[in-house]
Amino acid sequence: MTPAEIQARVHEGVPLAALFGIEVVSAGEGVAVLRLPPAPLLLRPGNTLSGPAIMGLCDVAIWAAFLTATGGDDNARTQHLAVTFLKPAGPGPLLAEARIVRRGARVVYADVWLRAEGAEAPCGHCTSTWVVVA
Structure with missing residues (x-):
């Protein structure tokens, strides 16, 4: 699938991702980079992205x-998602670099590194397990 096809699928399947303006920057075998653009709707006090917005970006x-x-094929669902916030993300944009670490018959394990666009140091790390349902 191309990044544009994945983005269309994500926006259709998770309308909140479309509302947030999440973009698929690149995608390859088991990896994807997504971008969350700046939006006042996604901020919390302190002019930084909110935890729910960041966690939603990670899951998507x-x-x-x-x-x-x-x-x-869409035969897995989120079972567990944990985000470690290393420092404030700032107001955006935010990049999420996701990769499938292990894909078993029943469980998928993945992680995501989060970075403010243009920054080298990460501002967060996410780990997640998904369960295969079909």
Whole structure:
């Protein structure tokens, strides 16, 4: 799937991702980079992105990486998602670099590194397990 195809699928499947303006920057076998553009709706006090916006970006980024690994098959759902906030993300834009670490018959393990666009140091790290349902 191309980044544009994945983005269309993500926006259709998770309308909140479209509302947030999440963009699929790049995608390859089991990896995807997504971008969350700046938006006042997504900020919390302190002029930084809110935790729910960041966690939503992580979950969608993992789904995008999963779609690249399965050729578009959507047979897994989030079982567990944990985000470690290393420092404030700032007001955006934010990049999420997702990768499928291990894809078993019943469980998929993935992680996401988060960076403010233009920054080298990460502002967060996410780990997640997904369960295959079909």
